[in-house]
Amino acid sequence: MTQQPHELVWTLTTAGFAARCVHVVADLGVADRIDDSPVPAAELASACGVDADALGRVMSLLAAHGIFDHRDGTFGHTASSRLLRSDHPMTMRPFLQMMGLPIIWGSITELGHSVRTGRPSLEVLEPQGLWAHLQGHPSDGEIFGRAMTAKAGAEGAAVVDAFDFRPYRTITDIGGGRGHLLRAVLDVAPDTEGILFDLPEVIDSLDVEHPRMRAIAGDFFKDALPAADAYVLMEVLHDWPERECVEILAAIRRAAHQNSTLLVVEGVLPEDHNDPRAATLDLIMLTVTGGRERTASQMSGLFEQAGFRLDRVTDTASPMRIVEGSPV
Numbered sequence: 001m002t003q004q005p006h007e008l009v010w011t012l013t014t015a016g017f018a019a020r021c022v023h024v025v026a027d028l029g030v031a032d033r034i035d036d037s038p039v040p041a042a043e044l045a046s047a048c049g050v051d052a053d054a055l056g057r058v059m060s061l062l063a064a065h066g067i068f069d070h071r072d073g074t075f076g077h078t079a080s081s082r083l084l085r086s087d088h089p090m091t092m093r094p095f096l097q098m099m100g101l102p103i104i105w106g107s108i109t110e111l112g113h114s115v116r117t118g119r120p121s122l123e124v125l126e127p128q129g130l131w132a133h134l135q136g137h138p139s140d141g142e143i144f145g146r147a148m149t150a151k152a153g154a155e156g157a158a159v160v161d162a163f164d165f166r167p168y169r170t171i172t173d174i175g176g177g178r179g180h181l182l183r184a185v186l187d188v189a190p191d192t193e194g195i196l197f198d199l200p201e202v203i204d205s206l207d208v209e210h211p212r213m214r215a216i217a218g219d220f221f222k223d224a225l226p227a228a229d230a231y232v233l234m235e236v237l238h239d240w241p242e243r244e245c246v247e248i249l250a251a252i253r254r255a256a257h258q259n260s261t262l263l264v265v266e267g268v269l270p271e272d273h274n275d276p277r278a279a280t281l282d283l284i285m286l287t288v289t290g291g292r293e294r295t296a297s298q299m300s301g302l303f304e305q306a307g308f309r310l311d312r313v314t315d316t317a318s319p320m321r322i323v324e325g326s327p328v
């Protein structure tokens, strides 16, 4: 239903409260304390060691938005609140915790800095930027890593369903995090070897192995990248402004052979930019990393500057799209 003008403005102006409620509830692990039967607010509060009245009010706001079912002083699950459970196969809890981290939420609070300067507002809190922050704050790095891994449930599966990775003998996942996408790819491509390339602190914290995956620690701005038949870059380019994107793609071009394939996996903005989800992610990138979401034509421009041509954009059943390129 379309909101009245006053309601729309009021709702957007105060939307940060709902977001904070989700972060707090995710941090406390409230959803893990509700199984199939609804639980009284006081019982949830006592299990979490927090104030019953305040938690009940937080939960009521979430229930008013359809996250949790509130009746007779108890809270039960809805399909959305089940995604906050740690054991849900498509759990969003680590993502919510990451969005609630003081370094991330604080950057969004400082949005005005980005608007004034065009630079990531995270630099107000951490002049060295996100990656240095995660390196210096291992518990934030752990939450960030888990948030990226949690995407494997929905987005990784959608990507491997939408694209045939089997023809490639070697696939290198550049900035592949903990290798969740690469492992999903290797599971459907039995003759493929995988190489995971990421920063040393990420590679050092890897806890999951795959018999056909090896990991290389390095910096894509400084170190030579391994040769491969296909290069995957999932949600890496959107972390960076244009110049750095071209540097990353050019480093891949130097390592690639003439028949290698470039696979950029991320959301692709509609050409008219009229998509609230993509526009929100675009602002997260502006404030947190200084990157941006891009249209297919913007991607094509990056590809061209680095010696690739954009061949095809493949939709997946998730917001991820696969932008395929080949060396010119």
Ligand SMILES: C[S@@+](CC[C@H](N)C(=O)[O-])C[C@H]1O[C@@H](n2cnc3c(N)ncnc32)[C@H](O)[C@@H]1O
Pocket (backbone or CB within 6 Å): 131, 148, 149, 151, 174, 175, 176, 177, 178, 197, 198, 199, 202, 218, 219, 220, 221, 233, 234, 235, 236, 239
């Ligand atoms: C947004 S995360 C995406 C991770 C993974 N591809 C995914 O989609 O879940 C960006 C990744 O780029 C890595 N990264 C950042 N700077 C890097 C650099 N200079 N060299 C190599 N990897 C880097 C980060 O460590 C992180 O794993």
